[in-house]
Amino acid sequence: MSTNLTKYEQVMNYIKSCISSGEWPVGSKIPSQRKLAEELSVNRSTIVAALEELKTEGLIEGVMGKGTIVRNNTWTLLAATPPDWDESMSFSVPKPASVPLLEIDEVKAPEHMIELSKGELSQDIFPTDNMQQVMLRLAKSLEPFGYEEPKGYLPLRQAISDYMKKQGSEVSPSSILIVSGAIQGLQLISAGLLHKGSTVFLEKPSYLYSLHTFQSAGMNLSGLPMDDEGLQPSALSKKAADGPSSILYTIPCFHNPTGSLMSEIRRKELLDICEQKRLPVIEDDIYRELWLDSPPPPTLQSLDSDGRVLYIGSLSKTLTPGLRIGWIAGPDQVIDRLAEIKKQTDYGSSSLSQLVAAEWLSSGFYEQHLAVVREELKKRRTAALETLNRYMSDLADWDVPAGGFLIWLRIKTNIPLKEMHVKAYQAGISLHPGSIYTEESVRAIRLSYGYASIEEFQQGIIKLRQIILESNEVK
Known part of the structure; x- marks a missing residue:
């Protein structure tokens, strides 16, 4: 055990390391106080104090007739050995958005956008x-x-x-x-x-x-x-x-x-x-x-x-x-x-x-509101799938979602997705390219049918089809 720590801290860290390494799995009985005192060369009172602290932290518990057992070895263990606060403060300064979202910054925004990227419910559904x-x-x-x-x-x-x-x-x-x-x-x-x-x-x-x-x-x-x-x-x-x-x-x-x-x-x-x-x-x-x-x-x-x-x-x-x-x-x-x-x-x-x-x-x-939301999303899902089947079946694949309001559209053509993203934006369609969800190139788009109206969703998909076909013709 490290000599830079007090004996009490050394005992605490030793027990935590035995739990985190799996040497003492969940449900197992830990060694007796006397045995721990002998192994670690400390007074039994130090062991008792350390065990009480670990019980408070939720890592171990005393069970009648079984002695002291390991209660938890995952989140509770992490909470008992938290990171240094100063080292963790960087969470408040996140990295900037991925490049695909920034490529449209220099493109003039159209007066009206068809939002096929928004991951939220339409304002029409707001109760x-x-x-x-x-x-x-x-x-x-x-x-x-x-x-x-x-x-x-x-x-x-x-x-x-x-x-x-x-x-x-x-x-x-x-x-x-x-x-x-x-x-x-x-x-x-x-x-x-x-x-x-x-x-x-x-x-x-x-x-x-x-x-x-x-x-x-x-x-x-x-x-x-x-x-x-x-x-x-x-x-x-x-x-x-x-x-x-x-x-x-x-x-x-x-x-x-x-x-x-x-x-x-x-x-x-x-x-x-x-x-x-x-x-x-x-x-x-x-x-x-x-x-x-x-x-x-x-x-x-x-x-x-x-x-x-x-x-x-x-x-x-x-x-x-x-x-x-x-x-x-x-x-x-x-x-x-x-x-x-x-x-x-x-x-x-x-x-x-x-x-x-x-x-x-x-x-x-x-719960009443959720019932209304589900009915509305069912209508929108049906309409979205009809639109995709009509206008995108030869250009993309997708799965039918059992819930939520997202569809992962897998593009089958060779159009560069960065080019498609910019052209769609210029045409008034907001999309989320799949690359922002993988940090690598992927031929997919995340579509939302929860925010745009049924009519706007159809308009957006028709425009997207035109962009893909025109790009293929140029090639």
């Missing part, structure tokens, strides 16, 4: 009447706003807890942190739990490639191949090294940008590998409630029994991004750590937004 009712209800009992407690407005956390129970996750309000959207959740995790040089495994393509949140904090992204059931577990098994220096980030429901839905069998396979490799998991589930054909499989978190999954939810994709309300659900010790960092960065999410969100969830308005 104006219900929102007015919610605001009027709150206005009648409004009191002066103050700072909420670090984890967020308790009635909102209780409402989210009740909501998640319907998904099969028994998450208490104390295990939930309110954040200003899913992106802030990822920033807090990056700053508060992950060490510089960590590897983040993720689907390729993935939304995370366009954010640069983890790269800005000094972490490495390692893409994994997908099929129609989602991320391929065998690829993760081959790539992942044991230990908490790596994590898995995944969007299992109506994946951004491909729109794919991970099957329940695939989810269980993935969790089995993460257990073998001791990989913590971030489940980004913000599209979950946008199912169109049938409800999606259980969440990864509900299938997990070891506190391995941090769950991220949000109202941005289902209600409105303007509320800036999302949440992280996970082990109490981890949420406590993230709440402390959030307190130091913004003193909490908007009190008004939290009051509004709590009213939506507890009043039943939210």
Whole structure:
């Protein structure tokens, strides 16, 4: 053990290293206090103090008749050994957007844009009447706003807890942190739990490639191949090294940008590998409630029994991004750590937004709204697929999304996608080229049918077809 640390710290680090290395797996009994004292050449009182601290951190627990056992070895371990704050502050200065999005900066913007790139619901779907009712209800009992407690407005956390129970996750309000959207959740995790040089495994393509949140904090992204059931577990098994220096980030429901839905069998396979490799998991589930054909499989978190999954939810994709309300659900010790960092960065999410969100969830308005959203998206999906079949079937391939509002359009012609992107912009069509989701060349476009009207979507696709055909004729 290092002589630069106190004996108490040496004991703590020794036990944590045994857990993180897998020498002491989850559920195993750790050596007795006497044996540890002999092995580490310290007083038994030092061992007792270290064990009590580790129990508080959630790494170990005393079980009647079994002694002291390892309780958790992933997120809780990371929360117990947080990165240095100064080294993590770079998360607040993300890298600039990928080059394909910047190539249009010098192009004069048309007066009207057909938005086929926006990852949000149309303003036509916004529930104006219900929102007015919610605001009027709150206005009648409004009191002066103050700072909420670090984890967020308790009635909102209780409402989210009740909501998640319907998904099969028994998450208490104390295990939930309110954040200003899913992106802030990822920033807090990056700053508060992950060490510089960590590897983040993720689907390729993935939304995370366009954010640069983890790269800005000094972490490495390692893409994994997908099929129609989602991320391929065998690829993760081959790539992942044991230990908490790596994590898995995944969007299992109506994946951004491909729109794919991970099957329940695939989810269980993935969790089995993460257990073998001791990989913590971030489940980004913000599209979950946008199912169109049938409800999606259980969440990864509900299938997990070891506190391995941090769950991220949000109202941005289902209600409105303007509320800036999302949440992280996970082990109490981890949420406590993230709440402390959030307190130091913004003193909490908007009190008004939290009051509004709590009213939506507890009043039943939210579930009523979701039913309306699904019906509207079904109409838009049907129209979008009809348009693509009519105008793009000879030029591209795509899969039918079971939910969400994204289609991954795979271009079959040889038109340079950078050229197509610029020409589409000049023609008044906003697109997201696939390269921003992979950091490499890929012949695909992410289309959204959730924002533009049905008529505008058709107009945009007709114009896109013309651009592709004209470019091929020039060649």
